[in-house]
Amino acid sequence: MVTKIESVKDYQMQEKANTETKPYKLETRNVNVYYSHNKVLQDVNIQVQPNTVTALIGPSGCGKSTYLRLFNRMNDYIDTFRKEGDILIDEKDIYHKRTKIEELRKTVGMVFQKPNPFPKSVYENVAYGLRIQGINKKNLLDEIVEKSIKQAALWDEVKDDLKKNALALSGGQQQRLCIARTLAVEPSVILMDEPASALDPISTAKIEDLIYKLKQHYTILIVTHNMQQAGRVSDKTGFFYLGELIEFGDTKQIFTNPKNEKTENYIRGRFG
Amino acid sequence: MQFGFSGLPAKVSGFNIYYMTRAKEYIIEKCLFFSALITVLTTIGILLVLAIEAVDFFKEVSIIDFFTDSQWTPLFSEKHFGIMSLLAGTLLTTFIAIAVALPIGLTIAVYLSEYAPKSFRKTIKPLLEVLAAVPTVVYGFFALMVVTPFLQNFIPTLSGFNALSAGIVMGIMIIPFVSSLSEDALYAVPKSLREASYGMGSTRFQTSFKVLIPAASSGITASVILAISRAIGETMIVAIAAGQIPALTLNPLEPVQTITAFIVQVSSGDVPFGSLEHKTIFAAGISLFALTFILNSISFWINKKYQQQYE
Amino acid sequence: MNNAATNRIKDKLFKYFGIVCTLIGLTVLAIFIIDILIDGVQRLDWKFITNLPSRFPEKAGILTAWTGTLWIFFLTAIIAIPLGIAAGIYLEEYSKKGRLANLLEINIANLAGVPSIIYGILGLEIFVRVLKFGGSLLAGSFTLALLILPIIIVSTREAVKAVPKTIKEASFALGATKWQTIWNQVLPAASSNIITGIILALARAVGETAPLIVIGALAYVPFVAKTPMDEFTVLPMQIFNWVSRPQHGFIINAAAAIIILLCVVFVMNGIAVYLRNRAQRKIQW
Numbered sequence A: 001m002v003t004k005i006e007s008v009k010d011y012q013m014q015e016k017a018n019t020e021t022k023p024y025k026l027e028t029r030n031v032n033v034y035y036s037h038n039k040v041l042q043d044v045n046i047q048v049q050p051n052t053v054t055a056l057i058g059p060s061g062c063g064k065s066t067y068l069r070l071f072n073r074m075n076d077y078i079d080t081f082r083k084e085g086d087i088l089i090d091e092k093d094i095y096h097k098r099t100k101i102e103e104l105r106k107t108v109g110m111v112f113q114k115p116n117p118f119p120k121s122v123y124e125n126v127a128y129g130l131r132i133q134g135i136n137k138k139n140l141l142d143e144i145v146e147k148s149i150k151q152a153a154l155w156d157e158v159k160d161d162l163k164k165n166a167l168a169l170s171g172g173q174q175q176r177l178c179i180a181r182t183l184a185v186e187p188s189v190i191l192m193d194e195p196a197s198a199l200d201p202i203s204t205a206k207i208e209d210l211i212y213k214l215k216q217h218y219t220i221l222i223v224t225h226n227m228q229q230a231g232r233v234s235d236k237t238g239f240f241y242l243g244e245l246i247e248f249g250d251t252k253q254i255f256t257n258p259k260n261e262k263t264e265n266y267i268r269g270r271f272g
Numbered sequence B: 001m002q003f004g005f006s007g008l009p010a011k012v013s014g015f016n017i018y019y020m021t022r023a024k025e026y027i028i029e030k031c032l033f034f035s036a037l038i039t040v041l042t043t044i045g046i047l048l049v050l051a052i053e054a055v056d057f058f059k060e061v062s063i064i065d066f067f068t069d070s071q072w073t074p075l076f077s078e079k080h081f082g083i084m085s086l087l088a089g090t091l092l093t094t095f096i097a098i099a100v101a102l103p104i105g106l107t108i109a110v111y112l113s114e115y116a117p118k119s120f121r122k123t124i125k126p127l128l129e130v131l132a133a134v135p136t137v138v139y140g141f142f143a144l145m146v147v148t149p150f151l152q153n154f155i156p157t158l159s160g161f162n163a164l165s166a167g168i169v170m171g172i173m174i175i176p177f178v179s180s181l182s183e184d185a186l187y188a189v190p191k192s193l194r195e196a197s198y199g200m201g202s203t204r205f206q207t208s209f210k211v212l213i214p215a216a217s218s219g220i221t222a223s224v225i226l227a228i229s230r231a232i233g234e235t236m237i238v239a240i241a242a243g244q245i246p247a248l249t250l251n252p253l254e255p256v257q258t259i260t261a262f263i264v265q266v267s268s269g270d271v272p273f274g275s276l277e278h279k280t281i282f283a284a285g286i287s288l289f290a291l292t293f294i295l296n297s298i299s300f301w302i303n304k305k306y307q308q309q310y311e
Numbered sequence C: 001m002n003n004a005a006t007n008r009i010k011d012k013l014f015k016y017f018g019i020v021c022t023l024i025g026l027t028v029l030a031i032f033i034i035d036i037l038i039d040g041v042q043r044l045d046w047k048f049i050t051n052l053p054s055r056f057p058e059k060a061g062i063l064t065a066w067t068g069t070l071w072i073f074f075l076t077a078i079i080a081i082p083l084g085i086a087a088g089i090y091l092e093e094y095s096k097k098g099r100l101a102n103l104l105e106i107n108i109a110n111l112a113g114v115p116s117i118i119y120g121i122l123g124l125e126i127f128v129r130v131l132k133f134g135g136s137l138l139a140g141s142f143t144l145a146l147l148i149l150p151i152i153i154v155s156t157r158e159a160v161k162a163v164p165k166t167i168k169e170a171s172f173a174l175g176a177t178k179w180q181t182i183w184n185q186v187l188p189a190a191s192s193n194i195i196t197g198i199i200l201a202l203a204r205a206v207g208e209t210a211p212l213i214v215i216g217a218l219a220y221v222p223f224v225a226k227t228p229m230d231e232f233t234v235l236p237m238q239i240f241n242w243v244s245r246p247q248h249g250f251i252i253n254a255a256a257a258i259i260i261l262l263c264v265v266f267v268m269n270g271i272a273v274y275l276r277n278r279a280q281r282k283i284q285w
Helices: A008-021 A064-070 A101-107 A122-131 A138-151 A171-184 A201-214 A227-233 A251-256 A261-267 B014-060 B063-068 B084-115 B118-133 B136-152 B163-187 B191-199 B204-215 B217-233 B236-241 B259-268 B276-309 C003-043 C046-050 C063-094 C099-112 C116-130 C137-161 C165-173 C178-207 C210-215 C235-243 C248-281
Strands: A026-035 A038-048 A053-057 A081-089 A108-111 A189-193 A219-223 A236-241 A244-250
Touching: A026 A064, A038 A064, A038 A244, A053 A064, A053 A227, A064 A189, A064 A219, A101 A108, A101 B014, A108 A171, A122 A138, A122 A171, A138 A171, A171 A189, A171 A201, A171 C165, A201 A219, A201 A227, A227 A251, A236 A251, A236 A261, A244 A251, A244 A261, A251 A261, B014 B276, B014 C063, B014 C099, B014 C116, B014 C137, B014 C178, B084 B118, B084 B163, B084 B204, B084 B217, B084 B259, B084 B276, B084 C003, B118 B163, B118 C003, B118 C178, B118 C248, B136 B163, B136 B236, B136 C003, B136 C178, B136 C235, B136 C248, B163 B217, B163 B236, B163 C003, B191 B204, B204 B217, B204 C003, B217 B276, B217 C116, B236 B259, B236 C235, B259 B276, B259 C116, B259 C210, B276 C099, B276 C116, C003 C248, C046 C063, C046 C248, C063 C099, C063 C137, C063 C178, C063 C235, C063 C248, C099 C137, C116 C137, C116 C210, C137 C178, C137 C210, C165 C178, C178 C235, C178 C248, C210 C235, C235 C248
Parallel strands: A053 A219, A053 A236, A108 A189, A189 A219
Antiparallel strands: A026 A038, A026 A081, A236 A244
């Protein structure tokens, strides 16, 4: 613990100390995942600090999406899904028998690869998460809808016509709408599964900006194929290969000085 | 982990809401389940009703007589209970109907599938469905009032009630069944077979009849069997136009009575419930059900095997 | 003439044969309809629509018949629609793949192929006799509801199946329960197709005669039904009754009644087709 801050370096060291004594926001311990007899994740141990962005990179089909979906239990819908090990949020086991799944999903939001707005108006898309909790007062809804859309950097583009059908928006706008929808229920964690892969470069840049800003209030876990994206937005990065976590660490270190040969090969583009 | 929301009101503690929701979800699922169960109850109901009443009937009439007697005269003073006459009527009209519907329906299927331009296909298909949408009592009227007099111009011996008119009109009604299902069967044939045939320089005609139809034969057979089942179960067209006199005959120019028309005849009459005459409805009913059930099952089984073939 | 030329001729001939076949059914139907119009239009007037049935063809009208049809339409709808949609939702969204689900599916496929007169026999025993509804509108509509239930169930299943999984995923990810997702997202998205199926099913019910004859709907009902326990008749039955009479005047009446019945059935089918086309042209997901 630094007692006196006399320079930028002191400040940075204190910040580092602060973050590391806080409890982990997300953690998986010795997690194995199977679909029937197929092992898709092997012994994954990851700790995620609050208010950070963690990127998961690796070639297609390496279990990154499956890993992501452990945190909001979306894998539960697959009949053959089986897991071993512990998955914790705020140090609580979310696969405990007593876990209230709907409550879990209100604290852990998800943005999908292909934008999937509901076939309703922009307003109703964002209000949906609130309505299903019984929040129906117009003033309150109006307020939260506006706040969420602003947070998602979409307000200027839709403020004149919130009744417009969401499907009429462009791909990038739809994705930001999906982010606004997720923000409206005030989660503390946001899971993003390749959120910009279906978008054009300009929309992608907007989304990346957004992720960087959101970091202040949320803990973000993002799966991405785009290494430059991972390098740009994340604090920590995990490299997955064939279901195993090969390396996990500070993004800067992973991309400039990877410890594992496989990581290095992937980063240098030699496969995947 | 915070389960509440900063600044948002919570009327009831989060705990209670959760269990209330769980209970609501459970109740809803059970209600939906019972709705689905009604279909099972319907089948059980049909089986029970037919079985119980038929058993009652066969206490008074021997099964052997039922299948071998050549006359069906339960409403006359001298009673015979041979189902063969009704069966003959049913099969005769069905045969004529299929003789009309199968060639026409199959041709339409081939034409729409291989020859017709897409726009024509799109407009024609819903129009063909119209044929199936016309109420059967209307078709019965047509058979009696339009087709029979028309045919009598060419066939002077045609009686006013006959199997031919009824059969032809039934056939027209069934055309969409055969054409639509056969077309689906043709559509399911793998593209590679088609391309192989055309690639060798075959005409559409050759490809259709030498390659596609044989390949789709199971699907087509299943659809024909379904059409037969539909014809056997048809009531109003035959009740109006085919006649009310059971006759063990294969002559389409004479009146016949089908199983279904007989049931209508007894139901619209004054036969007291519980009498032997009335119980004939159930004997006829169970025969009808057995026929259509067997045919439907065969068709279903063929389709199932057929699907596996192409998976 | 060589092989290739013969084949080309066969091909061309078949093409024309195909067109002929395709149009045959419709042409014959058109001839029928024209004949009906010629016979029946003369009889269509206000009196015809508001008269009670009578022994005299000139005086007979279809008042009891079309009011009966209206009753049957609404009662059958009230019974069959919620049951059918609920069952369809259960089968598509809740029942897990397994023996029970397969059994339910096979059963419904079978029910769809059972002749309508058998439903009449079922209705006769259960609704008329055991439940003591008598030959009433209630018995008739319950019977027809069972008849059209498989149609509505299948339509609902297809409609729900067509809703993209991603919509449901998004809803679950926001913390919605299964029923909330179905009620708020799936059903609204599937509604067009479900409604199409319902309209087609009801059009079928409105045209049915045989089951109602068996349960004891009367042919000669000289009063308008006022409660669901009343005896009744419907348009198709009135037509059947008139066609069975020898007097030519009744044949004209039958033709006129057919015109009205066909109008109702065709309008309903037309609406259903229109809705189906509109749903397909809507914004693709």
